[in-house]
Amino acid sequence: MQPSSPSLRRRVVIAAGLLLFVVPFLTGCLRVQASMGISSDDRVSGQIVAATIPADENDAGPQLTVPSSLAGKVRVQEYTQDGYVGSQVFFSDLTFGDVQQLSTLSDQSAGMFQLNLQRAGDLVGLTGRVDLESAPEQGTDVQFTIAFPARVATTNGTRESDSIVTWKLPAGEVSTLRAEVRYSDPNTRGFAGWAGIVAGVTLAVALLIAALAWLNRNPAPPRRSAQAGDNP
Template sequence: MLTGCLRVQVSMGVSSNDRVSGRIVAAAVPQNDKDKGPQLKAPDALASKVRVDPYSQDGYVGSQVYFDDLTFGEVQQLGGLSDQTQGMFNLQFNRVGDLVTLTGRVDLKSLPPQGSDVQLTVAFPARIATTNGTRESDSEVSWKLPAGDVTSLHAEVGYADPNTRSFAGWAGIVGGLTLAVAAVVAVLAYMTRNPDPPAYVRAARWIRNSRNTHV
C-alpha cells in the first residue's frame, strides 16, 4: 500500500502585536535522482522576510518556507509563493459583538485520496471558544485535511476588546490560509508537469475521470 507520497504542512502564529511567523512544507516522494519535488519561490516584495530552502526529510523532497515578523498585509502576499491559483479554500468571517466566527470549506478533491498528508495549524491571538478542529491548546487549533474530499472548517474566538487591530488579526489568518493554498497548488502543479506520473497519481486521475463519465 502506498503511504505518505505527498506532504503539505502549514503552521503559523499570530502574535499580540499583529505580526505573523511560521513555516510551510510542500514535498513529495521523488521519482528519480533529479526530481526536486514541488518548488516554491519567495515573492520579491518579501525577500527580506521570507526564506525558501530545499526540503529533504523522511524520503520526501520539495520546499520549506520560513517567514518571520510579517504584517497582516504582507501575509496576504504569500500567495505569490506559487504562480498558479486555485479556488480550493473558501473562508468567511463574521463578527457579532465580541464573538468572531470563522467558517470555511476546503476542497482537496484534486489530490490523490491515498498517500497524502495535508495539515494546517493556526495559533490565534485569543482563546478559541468552539471549533471542529483538534485543540492543541486554548488558542491553537489544527486540522488534518483529507485528500480527495471536501472539509468544513469552523472556529469561534472571543475578543474582549473588538477593535481594528483585532479584525486585522483575522485578516492575517486569511492571508495565512492563502499560503496553505499556495503550498497545495505547488504540489498539484508539480504533479501536472511530470510527464510520467507515479501509479497513485494515474489511479487517482482514472477514478476521477470515471466518476465524471458516469455523472
C-alpha cells in the same frame, strides 16, 4: 488484426511512463504541513512544508517562490526529510493582509488554498478553504495548525489546547477552516492608553480648578485695625 511489435512496444513504453507519473501520487507521496502563530499585536509567523516523494533523482518536488510583495518577510529553503523533497517556507511579522498572499507561493496551487484573517472590534475570525479533490486519497498528509494569543471561542477544527487548533484535511474533498477568538485590538489598546493619559491630565486640571474655587468661595473679610474703633 494483431498490433505490430514496434507498436506494442511503443504502447508499453507510454503506459510505463504514465505509471511512473501516477505511482508517486498513489503511494502516499504528498506532504503539506502548515503551522502559524498570531501574536497579541496581530502579527503572524510560522512555516509551511510542501513536499512529495521524488519520482526520480532529478525530481526536486514542489518549488515555492516568494512573491515580491512579501520580500523580506518570507524565506524559502530546500526541504529533504523522510524521503520527501520539496520546499520549506519560513515567514514572520506578517499582517492579516499578508497572510492571504501565501497562496501565491505556487502558481500550481492557485485556487487550492485560501486563508483569511479578519478583525471586527475584539473578535478575530479565521476562515479558509482547501481544495484537495485532485490529491491522492492514499497516503496524503495535509495538516494546518494555528496558535492564537487567547482562548479559541468557536472552531470546526480539533482543539490541541485552549488556544491551539489543528485541522487534518482529507484528500479527495474540499475542506473549510473556521475559528473565532476574542482579544483586544492592539490599535484600541494604544488609543486606550493615550486616552487614559489625557483623562488623567484633564482630571488633574479639574481638581486644581475645583480647589481654587473652594478656597475662594467665601473670601475672608478685611481685618480691622486694632486702633480703628478706639477713642483718643
